[in-house]
Amino acid sequence: MALGSLDRSGDRAPYRQIADQLRAAMDRGDLAAGDKLPSEADLMRHYDVARMTVRQAVQELRTEGRVVAEQGRGVFVRLPAPVRRLASDRFARRHRDAGQAAFLAEAEKAGVTASVDEIQVGRGQAPALIRERLMLDDAAQVVIRSRRYLASGQPIETAVSYIPADLAEGTRIVEHDSGPGGIYARLEEAGHTLDRFTEEVTARMPTADERRRLQLSPGTPVLTVLRTAYDTEGRAVEACDTVKAAPAYVLEYDFPAR
Template sequence: MTVEAPKSRYRQVADQLRQDITHGEYPPGSTLPSEAELADKMGVSRVTINRAVQILRAEGLVRVLRGRGTVVRSVPPISRHSNQRYARAIREERGARGAFDAEIRRLGLEPRSDIVQLEPVNPPEAVAKALGLGQRERVLIRKRHMYASDEPVLLATSYIPWALAERAGLTKVDTGPGGTYSRLAELGQGPVRFTEDVRARIPTDDEEAFFGLAENQQVFEIVHMSWTATDRLVEYRVDALPTFQWVLHFEWPAEAVESGSRP
């Protein structure tokens, strides 16, 4: 028989604080008492409180804001339904500007996308190879900081062949209802197939600063590619998402692959 050691005090404190947050004693957007106040209230040292709070930070329940202290996150985990989010009816739902806009509104939150880079550039080697571009061909880069009710939740960087982007009007900040894919569809270049490669990794310095991540938090990196009916790749996109903030949901039938079809 294996005898487990008693749970450490800081983990017990983390359990209690997590329960207090879940039950609404510290509601979303509220500030936790100071470490000194919590230590006095719970009868433990400030070191114990600090270690407990680090657990909650790693889980994404709280974040530390300069001038405010430790704040309970106001945005719940976001479910990303990769099999459904790019359907036109969803992307354009109630005038949504694309998949992200629609899924955030469905949560009752306010989406916002800030364009931080929108210009023709020489593509990275992996992008040029995937898009089948020549040495001097350029792409439009659309780099966006994306928020749910003012909380940063997604960093998306899209690469689209420049000539196609110009024709589709994707050089504008606002691409209109349905976003990029609706504008491509109007040219007969709408995607009908997508691939996504997902991995968890350590964030870059820029990602860590943008999301306000703790030292031991990671991000999902999703390399998303969009293909037309003629197997033309029209978008190569890299999404970075905090792992604690997103639930990646996938769904498919058991007999998804038919004889002679693409796997």
């Protein structure tokens, strides 16, 4: 990888110039996802700067979520492939008929290998906001399904689904493996044909637990999406609270101009 030189007569701080050049190398593909950055010693020697200057440059890239430091190994480019979410397509019935849940359909379009771990299934009362979306009273029970999604081994999303207990009981929704097509396929098999979805999208900084579970670099934001699914009778049959690593997603929506 060819590195440039510093403009010592300009106003831009040397560490920012170094960060600019490393960032440009990533954008060009000279430094690809998983590649190791030049060592501190190499960067100090090339740019003729102090160690602190190099560390400031690398810290800027870490804050942006572009690189991640691994203890004892060095600093590596962290650019997970985006999973393009097509709001008009990802919940299409044809995916469920083919045995694919929404995340599998998204991952296939992006050309990444999808996997799910940290699956937990339980029963209890939903948080107030979820009860409101599901139009449930305070005493109502829900089945709670929590999981983490990975794209080619990289954690990029956590999700918690809340399904009214009377809809989930007697189906594979209460099992660890909900079966081909996921919980939406099971709901439709039980007679609750899906009609529409609503989503509320926000952005924020992650909690400490979210940073750990999604392996986020300092300063990396997350997207939160609260989705509610309705059947053809107008009943809210599921609410799903997801937290997504922002660099891994492109949210694309297609809707008519009428």
